[in-house]
Amino acid sequence: MSDNRTELDQLGEFGLIDKLTENTAKFHDSTIIGIGDDAAVIDVGNKYQLVTTDMLVEGIHFDLMYVPLMHLGYKAAIVNFSDIYAMNGDVTQITVSIAVSNRFSVEAVEEIYKGIHKACELYKVDLVGGDTTSSTSGLIISITAIGEVEKDQVVLRSGGKENQLLVVTGDLGGAYVGLQVLEREKEVYSSNPEMQPMLDGKDYILERQLKPEARKDVIHFLKELGVKPTSMIDISDGLASEALHLAKHSDLGVIIYDEKIPVDQETYDTAREFNLEASMCALNGGEDYELLFSIDQADFDKIRDNKHMTIVGHYVDKASGCHIVDRGGNLVSLTAQGWNHFQG
Amino acid sequence: MSDNRTELDQLGEFGLIDKLTENTAKFHDSTIIGIGDDAAVIDVGNKYQLVTTDMLVEGIHFDLMYVPLMHLGYKAAIVNFSDIYAMNGDVTQITVSIAVSNRFSVEAVEEIYKGIHKACELYKVDLVGGDTTSSTSGLIISITAIGEVEKDQVVLRSGGKENQLLVVTGDLGGAYVGLQVLEREKEVYSSNPEMQPMLDGKDYILERQLKPEARKDVIHFLKELGVKPTSMIDISDGLASEALHLAKHSDLGVIIYDEKIPVDQETYDTAREFNLEASMCALNGGEDYELLFSIDQADFDKIRDNKHMTIVGHYVDKASGCHIVDRGGNLVSLTAQGWNHFQG
Numbered sequence: 001m002s003d004n005r006t007e008l009d010q011l012g013e014f015g016l017i018d019k020l021t022e023n024t025a026k027f028h029d030s031t032i033i034g035i036g037d038d039a040a041v042i043d044v045g046n047k048y049q050l051v052t053t054d055m056l057v058e059g060i061h062f063d064l065m066y067v068p069l070m071h072l073g074y075k076a077a078i079v080n081f082s083d084i085y086a087m088n089g090d091v092t093q094i095t096v097s098i099a100v101s102n103r104f105s106v107e108a109v110e111e112i113y114k115g116i117h118k119a120c121e122l123y124k125v126d127l128v129g130g131d132t133t134s135s136t137s138g139l140i141i142s143i144t145a146i147g148e149v150e151k152d153q154v155v156l157r158s159g160g161k162e163n164q165l166l167v168v169t170g171d172l173g174g175a176y177v178g179l180q181v182l183e184r185e186k187e188v189y190s191s192n193p194e195m196q197p198m199l200d201g202k203d204y205i206l207e208r209q210l211k212p213e214a215r216k217d218v219i220h221f222l223k224e225l226g227v228k229p230t231s232m233i234d235i236s237d238g239l240a241s242e243a244l245h246l247a248k249h250s251d252l253g254v255i256i257y258d259e260k261i262p263v264d265q266e267t268y269d270t271a272r273e274f275n276l277e278a279s280m281c282a283l284n285g286g287e288d289y290e291l292l293f294s295i296d297q298a299d300f301d302k303i304r305d306n307k308h309m310t311i312v313g314h315y316v317d318k319a320s321g322c323h324i325v326d327r328g329g330n331l332v333s334l335t336a337q338g339w340n341h342f343q344g
Numbered sequence: 345m346s347d348n349r350t351e352l353d354q355l356g357e358f359g360l361i362d363k364l365t366e367n368t369a370k371f372h373d374s375t376i377i378g379i380g381d382d383a384a385v386i387d388v389g390n391k392y393q394l395v396t397t398d399m400l401v402e403g404i405h406f407d408l409m410y411v412p413l414m415h416l417g418y419k420a421a422i423v424n425f426s427d428i429y430a431m432n433g434d435v436t437q438i439t440v441s442i443a444v445s446n447r448f449s450v451e452a453v454e455e456i457y458k459g460i461h462k463a464c465e466l467y468k469v470d471l472v473g474g475d476t477t478s479s480t481s482g483l484i485i486s487i488t489a490i491g492e493v494e495k496d497q498v499v500l501r502s503g504g505k506e507n508q509l510l511v512v513t514g515d516l517g518g519a520y521v522g523l524q525v526l527e528r529e530k531e532v533y534s535s536n537p538e539m540q541p542m543l544d545g546k547d548y549i550l551e552r553q554l555k556p557e558a559r560k561d562v563i564h565f566l567k568e569l570g571v572k573p574t575s576m577i578d579i580s581d582g583l584a585s586e587a588l589h590l591a592k593h594s595d596l597g598v599i600i601y602d603e604k605i606p607v608d609q610e611t612y613d614t615a616r617e618f619n620l621e622a623s624m625c626a627l628n629g630g631e632d633y634e635l636l637f638s639i640d641q642a643d644f645d646k647i648r649d650n651k652h653m654t655i656v657g658h659y660v661d662k663a664s665g666c667h668i669v670d671r672g673g674n675l676v677s678l679t680a681q682g683w684n685h686f687q688g
Contacts (some may be wrong), residue, residue: 006450008444010450011444016476017474019450019454020476024470024471025470028437028468030436031437032474034471035471038394040439040472040473042437042490044389044393045388045389047389052473053439053473053486055441057479057484059480060478092374093375093384095375095396095397095488098353099401099404101542102352105349106349107350109360113364117368117369120368120371126368126370127365127368127378128375128379128386128395129384129396130379131399132360132361133405134401134404135482136482137480139484140484144488146395157612
């Protein structure tokens with residue numbers, strides 16, 4: 001090993017993955033897309049198969065002080081499903097690996113699995129394998145999801161064209177604001193365990209954080225509407241980070257209009273309680289698991305009145321760069337301040 | 345959650361997996377085999393696809409005191425490849441998820457990936473995805489391997505028939521004895537860091553432990569010989585545990601002859617240094633990543649002189665149970681004392 005030591009946070013998550021996987025060899029013609037999209041794309045004959053994997057680590061991605069184990073299992077499955085939908089595919093199978101220390105009981109692990117089974121049931125996914133092992137300390141859940149898509153229906157991050165419209169599903173920022181509420185109540189509880197948590201009127205944002213859904217329904221709606229997105233990604237790290245990914249892969253710039261970003265009233269009100277701007281939570285918060293995709297302008301009429309979809313901007317040429325138009329009409333450079341797990 | 349607390353070690357790894365996955369629903373006809381074999385089997389049209397996943401946890405599966413990071417990456421890939429070969433398939437793609445704490449540098453993570461890339465290169469496997477995240481403490485590597493096999497060539501654990509011969513590849517026990525050497529040298533080092541480790545003459549068993557290979561070659565040989573195993577499993581937890589799995593899935597009993605178990609001379613000699621019986625290391629040690637399979641008696645002549653394969657026993661009817669014939673000719677009940685990570 002070299003004597004030079006580069007700290008992980010110097011590169012960040014995406015930089016690290018790029019570095020680790022540069023010059024990756026390819027031996028199989030069936031490998032259509034490897035690293036660099038929401039899921040890998042494998043040619044299995046009549047269809048493409050999609051493969052994605054995500055690892056959730058205690059103390060980094062979740063805090064068992066306020067995350068019920070069943071919800072944790074549910075969410076661990078959902079975040080993987082979301083990556084498959086982001087390719088315009090359907091999820092068919094998952095494998096689940098869990099590492100737990102002896103401080104967990106069999107019943108605790110069963111709770112996690114109840115959540116996984118629940119997600120599989122609702123989304124019609126088969127649990128086909130996994131590994132259960134012990135851990136020296138925390139709880140780790142690693143899920144791999146497998147999906148399928150007709151070859152002419154797969155949507156990559158890279159298919160965008162100038163002037164195409166950028167659409168987000170649902171509303172954003174809720175999961176992040178929900179996390180702020182949970183963190184606040186944890187603080188309160190830590191200093192006075194007798195205090196009752198103040199979670200009234202926060203149902204929606206807490207559910208967004210603790211038990212998110214993946215947009216299988218939107219993939220279905222789009223098919224019914226006859227709209228095939230030209231590029232797509234799921235919103236796990238915040239709208240800003242995802243828009244930058246799409247722009248980079250499509251070799252374009254983007255413009256997003258702050259005032260167009262869909263934010264729920266409860267998200268908005270609670271963000272204010274924390275002196276946060278709701279749209280900043282949407283841009284940089286993450287964990288909403290909505291979809292961000294581009295459509296051809298010709299498809300505008302098909303989705304304009306759809307309550308699940310909001311046009312937030314459009315692609316521009318690469319030289320114009322990536323910007324957000326703030327509520328004062330100013331063009332502000334779009335930067336990713338999404339969740340970088342390697343930063344303090 | 346229930347008030348009843350069942351400790352994880354009451355069930356053990358296999359009991360826990362059985363409990364967690366009983367009554368798993370199935371929504372997709374493409375799911376041919378789910379949990380319960382070396383890999384899941386998915387029907388993708390012309391072929392079957394194979395999927396397996398394994399998680400390696402620092403402090404449980406490896407000790408960074410003596411495991412070089414590059415070897416660790418290599419081994420993490422190999423253990424997954426082995427599961428695909430155990431289905432008589434070929435590995436085509438893997439995804440890799442790694443959780444590392446900040447005590448690791450970028451260069452350290454690169455070392456792990458070098459090992460993974462090396463394994464992919466040698467075994468002709470495409471690295472198609474993954475996730476890199478931070479961890480609060482240890483290092484965790486979770487790999488999912490994808491493979492393929494012609495539909496009429498897949499070999500399950502369940503295909504054995506009475507009187508069919510049980511064959512093991514290579515030799516057994518080396519990885520376990522290698523681990524004893526490493527643990528001994530770690531003890532010596534801990535009490536006196538000035539001492540040089542005594543690893544001379546232990547090359548083979550150390551390599552068996554630190555940098556094992558998977559038996560892709562055997563799958564190839566068998567095809568050339570025109571032998572299709574009737575049931576197969578890879579030897580990750582020791583011959584005893586794997587033979588019991590095959591017997592259970594094939595609804596049969598087994599007899600294994602102690603004197604037939606292939607053990608390398610270095611394994612034998614070193615086991616004696618530790619006052620261990622080499623065949624006990626083979627039966628209960630694990631991590632050899634050889635294959636155990638059954639063949640029809642009619643195929644005996646095709647493999648009898650093959651240096652990579654040794655007949656160690658045969659299937660018997662279920663009522664006769666699972667036994668080993670010791671060197672004194674006594675019939676001893678075969679029990680799995682394989683690696684149970686949940687036991688102290």
